[in-house]
Amino acid sequence: MCQDVPVPKVVDHARRRAEIAAALWRVVARAGMEGASVRTVSAESGWSTGAVRHYFSTQDELVRFAIESMLSAVEARVQEAWTGSRTSLARCQAALEQLLPLDEARAAEVRAWLALLTRTGDAGDLGDLRQQAWAAERALCGAVVRELSGDSAAAVSGSAVASGAAVRGKANTRERARAREAARLHCFVDGLTLQAITVPDRQDAPALRAALRAYLLDLVAGKDG
Amino acid sequence: MCQDVPVPKVVDHARRRAEIAAALWRVVARAGMEGASVRTVSAESGWSTGAVRHYFSTQDELVRFAIESMLSAVEARVQEAWTGSRTSLARCQAALEQLLPLDEARAAEVRAWLALLTRTGDAGDLGDLRQQAWAAERALCGAVVRELSGDSAAAVSGSAVASGAAVRGKANTRERARAREAARLHCFVDGLTLQAITVPDRQDAPALRAALRAYLLDLVAGKDG
DNA sequence: GGATCGATCGCACGGCCGTGCTAAAATAGA
């Protein structure tokens, strides 16, 4: 049935693309997003620009793939941290810590993310990635709020943004309060991240962890039911 | 005494520089920070690149001046909003709103600010501006917390970061709590700003204002004394 | 072996960049 007989080369495209994307992140960590040209990434990966362009016909395609890979990796880290922790507090702390620039590699990711937020023309149209990443982070914050409020139905899912809306009636106001609390937590995490990038000397890794822990402790103390 | 007799031209350098900086911001609002080249800014200002380079010998110098001007303008807006409001709540709301991207011009400023946060090599060494802007914003947050806690000694000053530390003794823990509250407010405002840039369709100007108002109302309700 | 086709390479083109530099225009005093 498969009548296209000639299949002369054996290169795992997915793996090769991932390898090139890794080279891109190495360049970004060293020279920033604006330093990630086709040439520099190709040199970092060890191949020629022509070879790289054989797997990514366009620089936008390469950048988009690298961003998507990064977001997937972050989501995987969050999932692992969520399921791998015993107590609720440790679970929430560990999951949210995956979003903070606690080491240089993650700081590079955050810087790259901020860099593409400043794009106006939206080259390659990364708008959907922005929406998706925002929704996933908001969902995680919602799950954290539910978890620390003692709700056992908490779960982490990228598409569970408006979960919990099934419960109607008197619990509606509580749901609304939780949504507000999730939004506030979302702002806190994003602001903490931004400040860690802005003044890294004032906000090192232990300070970030401590700030997050203090916030979660206040949350579990239940200032607003 | 002034023996250098020939003074043949009468161009107000400061005014001209400000004019060019304004052109830069127009370009940034249209094409982003990466689109603000010497040529595009010169064309936008209506002069040749040679004329622009007569007032800014280097692009880094131009960008730094434009950023400094923007920061000064923001600080002036904050001061005006602070002194021009009657009630404490209105004062705090109006002042903090100056930091939010409530219109397209301010969104451009925020995007430009985020863009220079992603610079790794720190071209032109904008690190001091980062520190200064961060400290000023933190000071404003501290003033807001003091204002909404009923302390009449609140004041807005760029260098009053650690003001209030003069009061020792039993008030020390209260001061520490206020500092934590200021840091939290700082994170909230920064996070709100970041999200307004990330998903502007979900966070429009009224939503930003409402979110800030809700936060300040909770603050004045005094959840933590 | 020969054919076929993916994989790899690297040159070349046009474009935008920052900036150095020279020449012309404009202006204020001698």
Added chain:
DNA sequence: TCTATTTTAGCACGGCCGTGCGATCGATCC
């Protein structure tokens, strides 16, 4: 008017950019 000095214009250089394109290599199947 002449002169000195600032201001303005714009060309030119070298560099990096993304990308198109043809050539070469290498492996697989007839």
